[in-house]
Amino acid sequence: MYRLSFLHTVRYCHKPLIGLLLSAWMVASSHAATYHIDPTHTNVRFAIDHFKTSTNTGGFYNLTGQLEYDPAAKIGNISLTIPLNSLMTGDKAFDIALKSPDFFDIGKYPLARFESTKWYFQTDKNRSAVTKVDGMLTMHGKTNPVTLTATKFNCYLSYVLKKSVCGGDFTTTIDRTQWGISKYTLLGITEKVDLTIQIEAAKQ
Incomplete structure (x- = not known):
């Protein structure tokens, strides 16, 4: 009788402890891993119509930032810093013009x-895939919401770095006038700018 009472007491006392350990495990298992942006494989490229005759293109490079990602828990977060002085179009005169106060x-x-403010996932064949990312873009002294559509996103084990690497391609179209960049819109250069963002980051 005493033994049964003792075992019952042990089980009862361990219930809160077991619950605490289980909760801790669940939190730990859903904690997103941290990845540092690789500047050599991360860039933002743009395309803008030029008087309805051709498309001007260019890009920004040497981006820095951090990615947090856990596909099992469907958690994602990213922050990117874009150095605008890295702008390259292949035309030095055009680069200078775009870097000027006019743009x-x-x-x-x-x-x-x-x-980023929100990540969207779609589960397909027991695998969670990133579909789009909402976020806030700060540029030219103004901040506005944008939504990036994921054309692909994946992780792999890099044999060179000997660590996990995640990355993908995203697209969006923005209205440059929302950031106060409106030069030549009345002359025929559209306010719409197509962006393609390539991201790659290594696990820390």
Whole structure:
């Protein structure tokens, strides 16, 4: 009788402890891993119509930032810093014009930033895939919401780095006038700018 009472007491006392350990395990298992952005494989490229005759293109490089990602728990977060002085179009005169106060005004606004606010996942064949990412883009002294559509996103084990690497491609179209960049819109250069963002980050 005493033994049964003792065992019952042990079980009862351990219930809160077991619950606490289980909760801790669940929190730990859903904690997103941290990845550092690889500047050599991360960039933002743009395309804008030029008087309805051709498309001007260019890009920003050497981006920095951090990715947090856990596909099992469907958790994602990313922050990117874009150095606008890295702008390259293949035309030095055009680069200078875009960096001037008429457009990006990099002397006053040298950086652009993107901070995600929500990630969307779709489960297909027992695998969670990223479909899009909402976030806030700060540029030219203004911050506005944007939605990035994922054309692909995946993780793999890098034999060179000997660690997990995640990355993908995203697209969106923005209205540059929302960031106060409206030069030549009345002359025929559209306000719509197509963006393609390539991201790659290594696990820390």
